[in-house]
Amino acid sequence: MKRLLLIVAAVVVLALAGAGVAYYLHVKQQSRDVKGSSTVEFVTTEAAPPPPKEPGITWPTYGYDAERQRFARNISLGPPFERVWTFRAQSLVEFPPVIGYGRLFFANNGGTLFAVGAKNGKRAWKYKSHRCLAASPALDRHIVYEAFMNRPPCNRKPSAKLTGEVIAFKVGTGKIAWKRTIGPSESSPLVTGASVLVGDWNGRVWALRRRTGKTHWVTKLHGQVKGGVARSGNRVYVGDYSGHLYALNAQSGKVVWESKVQPRFGSTGNFYATPALAYGRVYIGATDGKMYSFGATSGKLRWSQSTGGFVYSSPAVWRGRIFVGSYSKRFFSMDAATGRILWQFRANGPISGSPTVLAGRVYFATLKGRTYALDARTGRQLWTYPDGKYSPVVADADRLYLTGYARVYGLAERRAAGPRLVPASVLRRIVRRNRAVIVAQRYATPTAASEHPGIQVCNVVLRKKHGASAQRFWRTVKAVRSGCHR
Numbered sequence: 001m002k003r004l005l006l007i008v009a010a011v012v013v014l015a016l017a018g019a020g021v022a023y024y025l026h027v028k029q030q031s032r033d034v035k036g037s038s039t040v041e042f043v044t045t046e047a048a049p050p051p052p053k054e055p056g057i058t059w060p061t062y063g064y065d066a067e068r069q070r071f072a073r074n075i076s077l078g079p080p081f082e083r084v085w086t087f088r089a090q091s092l093v094e095f096p097p098v099i100g101y102g103r104l105f106f107a108n109n110g111g112t113l114f115a116v117g118a119k120n121g122k123r124a125w126k127y128k129s130h131r132c133l134a135a136s137p138a139l140d141r142h143i144v145y146e147a148f149m150n151r152p153p154c155n156r157k158p159s160a161k162l163t164g165e166v167i168a169f170k171v172g173t174g175k176i177a178w179k180r181t182i183g184p185s186e187s188s189p190l191v192t193g194a195s196v197l198v199g200d201w202n203g204r205v206w207a208l209r210r211r212t213g214k215t216h217w218v219t220k221l222h223g224q225v226k227g228g229v230a231r232s233g234n235r236v237y238v239g240d241y242s243g244h245l246y247a248l249n250a251q252s253g254k255v256v257w258e259s260k261v262q263p264r265f266g267s268t269g270n271f272y273a274t275p276a277l278a279y280g281r282v283y284i285g286a287t288d289g290k291m292y293s294f295g296a297t298s299g300k301l302r303w304s305q306s307t308g309g310f311v312y313s314s315p316a317v318w319r320g321r322i323f324v325g326s327y328s329k330r331f332f333s334m335d336a337a338t339g340r341i342l343w344q345f346r347a348n349g350p351i352s353g354s355p356t357v358l359a360g361r362v363y364f365a366t367l368k369g370r371t372y373a374l375d376a377r378t379g380r381q382l383w384t385y386p387d388g389k390y391s392p393v394v395a396d397a398d399r400l401y402l403t404g405y406a407r408v409y410g411l412a413e414r415r416a417a418g419p420r421l422v423p424a425s426v427l428r429r430i431v432r433r434n435r436a437v438i439v440a441q442r443y444a445t446p447t448a449a450s451e452h453p454g455i456q457v458c459n460v461v462l463r464k465k466h467g468a469s470a471q472r473f474w475r476t477v478k479a480v481r482s483g484c485h486r
Contacts, residue, residue, distance in 0.1 A: 003217035021290035023193075031292075033263075036303030038337035041295035043280035043318075050458065057100035058396040062136035062188035063314065063354070064398060068230040068318035069322075071357040075395050076148075078359050079383030081411035084399070085121030088408050089114065089282050095136040096391045096403045099419055101171050105144045107133045113146055114175060118399065121410050126176035131165065132184075135228075140210065143177055143182060144169045147198050158184070158224060160203045166198055166208060168202065180213035182206055188228040188274065192250070197227025198234060205238055207253060208314075208332060217253035221246060222269040227314070228274035237282050239271025245284060245294060257299035261286050272321060273354075274314040283322050284327075285311030291324050291332070297325065299334070303339035314354040314391075318376055323362050325351025331372070332366055333379060343379035353390030365392040370401060373422045385409075405413065414421060417447050419486070420458045424481035427460060438469045458484035 006357035038044075063070050089108045097116075103124055105115045111129040116122065122223035132154035137146040146169070150162040168177040183200030190197045195207040196215050201224045207216040223242030230237050231250060239245045243261040248254065262268040269288025276283045281302060282294045287310045293302045304380030309327030315325040321342060322334045329351040333342040349368030358361045363374040373383040385392075387404030394401050400411040424442060431440050441461050443449040454461040457480045464473040 027387060028484055033306055033339070034301060034304045035340075036293060036335075036338040039163065041280055041298060041300070041302060042337045044337075056102075057139050058098035059394045060140065061098060061138040062095060062228055062357075062391075063189055063230070063274060063276065064394075066190060066192050067312065067317075068228065068274050068313070069276050069278055070319075071318045072091045072324050072395060075397060075425060076359050077395055077397075077400050077413055079362060080414045081383070081385075081407055082401055082414040087114070087116050087121045087123070087410075089408060091406055092290070092389075093403050093406060093408060094134050094390050096394045097401055097408065098124045098139045099394060099396050099401070100139040101142070103171065104408065105139065105171070106403070107131055107135070107136050107146060108406070111148065113144075113169070113174075115171070116408070117342075118396065118401075118410070121408075127167075127169065127176075129165075129167075132190040134186040135188040138189040138196070139171070142171050143210075144171050145189045145191060145196050146348050147187055147189055149184040149186055149201075157410050160202065162201070162316065163304065166196065166379045168196075168213065174227070178213040180208055184276055186226050190231060192236075193409050194475045195228040197231070199227070199229060199238055200242075201225070203240060205229060205236075205248065207250075207254065219248055219253040219255065219315060223270065226272050230275045230277050231331050232277040234302075234478070237277060237296070239273065239275060239284055239286075241270040241272070243268050243286065243288075245271060245275070245292075245299070247280065247282075247296070252263045259294050259299045259301065260288070261288055261292070262301070262304060264288060272312050276317050277317045279319040279320075281336070283315045283317065283336070285315060285324055285326075287311065287314055288330075289326065289333060291315065291322065291339070293322075293336070305334055305339040305341065307334075309350065311353045316357050318357040318362070321376070323355045323357065323364075323376070323413075324336040325353070325355065325364050325366075327351065329366070331355070331374070331379075333362075333376070345372075345374055345379045345381070354393065356391070356395075358395055363393040365389055365403075369405060420484045421446075421486075422458050422484045424458045427480065430476065430479050430483065434479075436470070437465060437472050438476050439463045439465060440480070457481050460484075 021222035090109040091108040097104040104116045111131045112479045113127045115124040132149040136146045148165045167179040183202035203221045211224040221240045223240035241428035246258045247256040273285045291305045313325040323374035325331045331345045349366035365371040371385040371388030376468045402409045452461045454463040
């Protein structure tokens with residue numbers, strides 16, 4: 001009898017061991033990187049999202065457009081840049097500004113929302129919320145919308161007792177148009193149609209009426225929502241902290257499909273990042289260290305690619321490429337169809353924030369406080385700036401705006417130094433006042449002017465008229481010299 005029991009016990013142990021091995025192999029198989037296809041649920045002829053419809057708005061939302069692609073069309077700025085102004089924000093600025101009506105709108109983690117002049121960096125107004133804040137605002141129809149977290153301390157554990165707010169401000173004065181209490185929110189709002197879309201720590205996605213803040217619909221998900229919501233067509237897409245990705249009907253909030261991160265041993269990954277939508281796909285990074293691509297129509301996993309570190313970064317999309325940073329200190333360019341790594345760049349520290357693509361250059365920052373600009377095609381380093389930590393760059397036609405740790409910089413293109421010239425209009429004015437004193441001849445370049453006799457001032461040659469006062473002549477020379485500029 002004892003022998004029989006021993007045999008049964010051995011069989012059970014072997015069965016359990018076999019089941020354990022089988023489970024291990026199953027999870028290992030399921031967690032492997034998945035190679036994608038350019039022919040399955042991938043649309044190469046997708047039309048580019050339109051620019052902001054409202055005149056006066058240059059950069060309306062986090063990620064630039066409703067698809068959150070982080071690629072601004074029709075902006076041709078390129079490095080090197082020089083600093084024009086600096087705004088000191090008093091504490092960490094984790095998320096970048098939005099731009100409109102000649103102003104930048106952004107907030108610091110201490111809960112202060114700022115409106116700052118785009119040309120001069122001067123503060124127009126500010127609003128102190130006395131709440132924690134970790135989101136970019138959104139602009140629409142002369143209103144700026146912002147999501148707020150709980151009151152300090154900011155590192156509180158999520159609780160049903162904690163509240164957050166969404167507040168609508170008039171862009172000119174900062175006066176509150178409406179406010180709405182929701183759960184604590186670090187979800188950068190998206191204004192689309194008649195609704196403001198935002199998620200919260202209670203696992204809800206809210207569609208609030210743009211004009212009043214009243215609820216259009218609200219949908220409860222499995223986990224906390226910390227990233228922003230993206231929209232394409234009649235669907236909105238969002239990830240949560242349970243590791244699920246959802247497609248919701250934009251009109252009703254009804255769940256159309258849900259998918260999740262791949263299984264792995266230990267804790268599964270979750271979604272902090274905001275998804276980007278392009279080519280009939282949904283692109284989103286997860287804390288399991290992977291970049292994912294799901295079919296926007298079906299919700300099926302189309303590819304996954306390991307990066308070697310947490311992916312808090314929201315991706316940028318440009319010309320069939322996906323750009324994303326990782327805590328592994330590496331920045332990646334991946335094929336949008338297959339997930340194949342096209343190139344990778346080793347930075348000076350972990351990458352947590354999101355990239356931006358402008359005029360064929362991709363910009364990102366590291367937690368070590370450095371912003372990089374790389375050639376988006378090759379990954380070659382083009383420029384760096386000694387500040388920046390999260391999502392560093394937005395722009396309009398005239399300036400690049402770089403978000404440092406606790407500062408925002410207005411940067412202009414550094415033009416190549418040309419020769420100093422006296423404009424023709426300036427010379428005519430001076431000569432008209434001093435006809436009895438000088439004879440002046442203007443040339444195309446200082447080099448051409450140097451070949452002629454007389455007193456040379458940049459590209460002008462001056463000669464004193466016979467009988468004229470020497471003192472007055474030299475005063476005139478000084479006036480011409482003051483009109484010489486690059």
